[in-house]
Amino acid sequence: MRTPICELLGIELPLLAFSHCRDVVAAVTNAGGLGVLGAASHTPEQLEHELRWIDDNVAGRPYGVDLIAPATYAGKGEGRDTVGLWDLIPDGHRKFVDELLAAHGVEPHDPPSAGQRHRPRLTEEHARECLDIAFAHPISLIANALGVPPAYMVERGKSAGVAVAALVGTKAHAVRQVEAGVDIIVAQGSEAGGHVGEVSTMVLVPEVVDAVRQVSAGGPPVPVLAAGGIVNGAQMAAALALGAAGVWTGSVWLTCEEAETAPATKAKFVAAGSSDTVRSRSRTGKPSRQLRSAWTDAWEDAAAPPALPMPVQSLLSEPALRRVDRLAESGHEGARELATYFVGQGVGLMNRVRPAREVVYTMAEEFAAAVERLGTLLDED
Amino acid sequence: MRTPICELLGIELPLLAFSHCRDVVAAVTNAGGLGVLGAASHTPEQLEHELRWIDDNVAGRPYGVDLIAPATYAGKGEGRDTVGLWDLIPDGHRKFVDELLAAHGVEPHDPPSAGQRHRPRLTEEHARECLDIAFAHPISLIANALGVPPAYMVERGKSAGVAVAALVGTKAHAVRQVEAGVDIIVAQGSEAGGHVGEVSTMVLVPEVVDAVRQVSAGGPPVPVLAAGGIVNGAQMAAALALGAAGVWTGSVWLTCEEAETAPATKAKFVAAGSSDTVRSRSRTGKPSRQLRSAWTDAWEDAAAPPALPMPVQSLLSEPALRRVDRLAESGHEGARELATYFVGQGVGLMNRVRPAREVVYTMAEEFAAAVERLGTLLDED
Known part of the structure; x- marks a missing residue:
């Protein structure tokens, strides 16, 4: 089940797993996918601590970090x-x-x-500090969860050879992201958890795949990951049928045994x-x-x-x-x-508490079963 | 590309097309799918006229009729x-x-x-009258677009050997529909046009497929069609990967050459x-x-x-x-x-005006291409 995203990230399964929990990140990475640590709510000290733990537990296998580096927010530039x-x-x-x-x-x-006076999260200052910490570790991917990644993030990724990913909820945002130099687009449907737009995965993914192909004219198109509602392997097959190079998942890890x-x-x-x-x-x-x-x-x-x-x-x-x-x-x-x-x-669709590793393996099996079932329909013609 | 729904309805492609336009209904039926005439906004006289035209133009191939027989509405029983x-x-x-x-x-x-005094649509009286007309024609399917079909519709379908379909936007409604004797469930995601719930196609379809399988325990499960956002063949492959027996489409026909x-x-x-x-x-x-x-x-x-x-x-x-x-x-x-x-x-995703027949053929080709592309991913393992 290898797609271009597997080559790009050095993974076996085109399955990315966003989680705030280091155990989930390591478990998915160790099972052949790519764990991405959501760091938007970590302090810089916590992030350093978590990444050190992950380094100690993935034996050099690839993982990523996801930040929120918002372009606009209240109090920007006021140093509050x-x-x-x-x-x-x-x-x-x-x-x-x-x-x-x-x-x-x-x-x-x-x-x-x-005594609780500290630098607020969801600000540029916090994102820059976390970025410094992330790049001091052997990350394979850095993602911005909200809006176009700032130039300092894209440039840092390019010079370090780290793939820069960004989440989008509309076709227009996907085009802007590609033009800003993003390496991987995560087209996230309205059914996703967390910050979302209004267009569903079923429509957004083919729309973004097509738009990105047009804007990448000349070179190989920037790969698009499907996100939003995807918690099993049949849905993973559906996402790849829609033209996605892989899937970006989040919610499914919240009911894992390891989840915090x-x-x-x-x-x-x-x-x-x-x-x-x-x-x-x-x-x-x-x-x-x-x-x-x-x-x-x-x-x-x-x-x-x-x-x-x-x-x-x-x-x-x-x-x-x-x-x-x-x-x-x-x-x-x-x-x-x-x-x-x-x-x-x-x-x-999340009705059982299972280890993250089992979720990955089950998704891979369900994916293969769905693809084989579809193939049978064609054979019968 | 035959699925159980093809056997049930006598069609070549598991593609159902809802349209208020008789030309679209006939074109899809003649191209191997199943056209379904949306009759909720027709007067009984108009419906009779349209069905007669369809009979004259599909050479005995199967088609259906979709009504709105609401259970509750303002003025019910008041004869206004x-x-x-x-x-x-x-x-x-x-x-x-x-x-x-x-x-x-x-x-x-x-x-x-x-002078404009007539029986209002979207009422039981209107639905009953339209049902009488529909059953006087050689229909293969009768659908209720909103809520559980009334007993008079289900019984009429059973005795005439006409499949009864119903649209649902939640798992709970799907279970109620199966218990009411519906033959085909249309799981319609929030991205669909017309009356819709809040759950997206990517999540609703596997959720409904699973629920229907459980409630059909003992017999073969009632087939589930996926609806909502589906306008091309890659999405059709995605829907079948999710466990649907076929797709129910609507919006895509509104920009056909034939559309009214x-x-x-x-x-x-x-x-x-x-x-x-x-x-x-x-x-x-x-x-x-x-x-x-x-x-x-x-x-x-x-x-x-x-x-x-x-x-x-x-x-x-x-x-x-x-x-x-x-x-x-x-x-x-x-x-x-x-x-x-x-x-x-x-x-x-609807960016060109094309004949309905061409839309059907293109969807079939895109479906096959998507399934073959997915199969390649497995082969490379």
């Missing part, structure tokens, strides 16, 4: 730390969150104190159907897909305040939701109702 | 005609439409006069990208996907009145949009801005 950013949150928003938590029996969260997903949320994921997600600005300020919960319902209500711009909304939502996760784990009923996390519609 | 239903439209809604039209230089539409699509709207479809659709209640009262236009934008605005229930919203929107279509054809600028019609995200 987390305490300074907190001042950008209107009183009405703080009150809304406090009341939402209180209605579920959860204490309000305090504003960050001087909060236990109450993992249990919700296993029980959820595909209709149980919502695309909402309430977590990061940009539209992202996540499990529907009392938290997302409240923000979708007509009476809710509008989400704040990135990275301010995260400052409001993340500490509250981390507190919720801790309480949910101890059985707190209100916290269980609020608990949520990024996940795609593929959650409806 | 179109004039009586008009009374259910609040003044504020009439004023909103009149002002929207006026803002684009289009005259307001008058309430239906006594209003010319200004057809031109908009050819120019549109996949991001140019919107899922909105503004046309029929239930969420349906259509091309974004000044009409849909106005209804999506926070100041717009909420859509009315089916079939009242159609009484408000259809006459206005038919007037818009006529004006748009004559070059009226404001009408061109308002003009819209049901279409799926696949519109982004």
